[in-house]
Amino acid sequence: MKKVFSSADETLNGVLKDGMTIAAGGFGLCGIPENLIAAIKSSGVKELTIASNNAGVDDFGLGLLLQDRQVKKMISSYVGENDLFMQQYLAGELEIEFNPQGTLAERLRAGGAGIPGFYTATGVGTKIAEGKETKEFDGKTYVLERGLRADLAIVKAWKGDAQGNLTYRKTAMNFNPECATAGKITIAEVEEIVPVGALDKMQIHTPGVYVQRIFAASHEKRIEQRTTRAA
Amino acid sequence: MKKVFSSADETLNGVLKDGMTIAAGGFGLCGIPENLIAAIKSSGVKELTIASNNAGVDDFGLGLLLQDRQVKKMISSYVGENDLFMQQYLAGELEIEFNPQGTLAERLRAGGAGIPGFYTATGVGTKIAEGKETKEFDGKTYVLERGLRADLAIVKAWKGDAQGNLTYRKTAMNFNPECATAGKITIAEVEEIVPVGALDKMQIHTPGVYVQRIFAASHEKRIEQRTTRAA
Amino acid sequence: MPWDRNDMAARAAQELEDGFYVNLGIGIPTLVSNYVPEDYDITLQSENGMLGMGPFPTEEEIDADLINAGKQTVTELERTSYFSSSQSFAMIRGGHINLSILGAMEVSEAGDLANWMIPGRLVKGMGGAMDLVAGVQRIVIIMDHANKAGESKLLKKCSLPLTGQGVVDRIITNLGVFDVVEGGLKVIELAPEVTMEEVLNKTEATIVGS
């Protein structure tokens, strides 16, 4: 069962379908599967539903998929960094389902963990809870949120091995572990493929069972807000 | 905010109360907070409800708390290794609430994560689901299980630091991370306290926010089933 | 000649596919690991928090922090990863494990499984069995066809409290291999010298399409 592939294009071979749901790791432009996103753009696949905390910026990350109108719907918590998104949204060309950030993370985790629904206090009494079931526990009201699975998950890790074991680096971890569990097929792009056994066995963030395909690539790692202090 | 204490007794000072609920890490005798359990025995605290996957053996682990009848109720998935448990249970001196192992783990995680209830297919159509609400999602039936919090969580880790950051070793991790999140107060016993900054920041299993008190101690680490192959 | 424990384990090993992630129950299912085809890449999950379980340790390798779900000392492999209980059962409940091979007290023709509790006898608990049968993609049972009193363990309806409802896909007994299908159990294979007549005589569950 060979999991290691040579490129983003090769890992996506036979996987993409119009109308599919894709869960994409990353927070802002940090820890995004940038090579897979570029390959999905090239593929021309359309009518995508994408679950991702953000929508990238106009010319990088998931924003690339908006240029050719490949996205039908985003499930996100914040899309404020993407002007193209706003134009298409206001023109009625793009749907958005806002999920609170923690609810989105938990929905992906729950989906991957076989939990079809869970209750949270987040959003109770707000627009987010409209049309959703609520329930009282110990005198407090909670809203029912659904587990979320995706046809495909695309994640970006730091190091990985041929078994599909992954580790992430610093805050580039973010939504990647949750997306990895939520994908019916999960593809990981990593900075480096290391020999099986080289990763610390007690420190593997995503065990290989969740990862079907993996490849190594270089990453631009664009920075959104370059803030510094005097040296 | 000093978190480091010198002994199990010292960490338990002012914490124990008759009738309290304690979540205890460990699977069998592996990764159990053995020093804290011994100190709880010495304290004489009574009427405890203990959430722990197992009940130890007659003369080690949580079994020690049964000797003086300190336990009112166990929430466990398997208690078959403890004869004393069985005697007290059959004599009506001890209650048991069986939870499937994965449900128990998820209840503790949910409790610690502010999720009061979640749905699982585990146990549907069995005694475990009796008296519990069920709900259909996508044509399949699931049972509602509750998040579980404890007045006190006692966990055993490998290495920890003065901030309460913890790492676990091999399968001694088991229920410890979940218990750590579920405790209103969490006390950790570790094999070694290392300087803050010595643990790999990307590899801290339990961030210090969950741990209020910590101490280092030696551990017997008794083995239940010593199975070997020829060298 | 009906199958013995090792024959059943060897037959169960045919359920494996290259690349499978597998959880083996305690008892006969454990023996299946002795029959994994050499060219197969199989990863064993242990629900106490380990993916990539190795063989028992040598005396020198014994590590109290390294046990399997049966509380036996085991070893790790190059591929091994460790994780917490909630993560382990997320993997199980979420359907990421391809196959679980388990023992049983009773199986019904509807695929109900009973393997954790005998009323009136000491109740030890279900451990992870209910999660495994509810979450793993495919459940294969290995058990003797009859109990010690000679009564069929493949029943129309389980008499014991259930571990799971409609969860069993395939049953391997000393007499043969049976699939849970619409209307009852279907004979897939018979052990050497076992006849269909013998199976019909020794099975309470409805045998269909045979």
Next chain:
Amino acid sequence: MPWDRNDMAARAAQELEDGFYVNLGIGIPTLVSNYVPEDYDITLQSENGMLGMGPFPTEEEIDADLINAGKQTVTELERTSYFSSSQSFAMIRGGHINLSILGAMEVSEAGDLANWMIPGRLVKGMGGAMDLVAGVQRIVIIMDHANKAGESKLLKKCSLPLTGQGVVDRIITNLGVFDVVEGGLKVIELAPEVTMEEVLNKTEATIVGS
């Protein structure tokens, strides 16, 4: 003289207690970190997956893999730990963070908060704000007392879509400090030279017990 941004941040820093785990929102709340008492051990959480957030990096320290919830480059400290988004919000939702200091568009006398959406304007999303106000132990708001049109932002009822219902504990404005109590808002403190009369004139929300 009403407080300016830095005065408000300094006043908000008085809400800190030694040992607190704190999540600071974007904008004025970020300034609070400049006023942490030196002998306090405060740990900042960043909801994108970091506990123990350090200051902005020097030009040499910049790391694209190390940002805060505002997508700004930051640094780590000795105590820092990193974790995934579901773990980060488990910490928040589970009530393990002691205090969150956030900005607001409107707050009602019942403690309702609106800070994510203006109907008819571009909707960018709530990010982690709804989770923070629902889960963190104590919510303190820093905001101007009035909007640019001079209208009170402390209202009887929020006009904008809510971020959370009954979630605010304390509000720090340029005019003073107000607690959400039974029946309305209670004045805890006034900025220098600000009178109760001025507050009553500039506040739509019910002021009680003053």
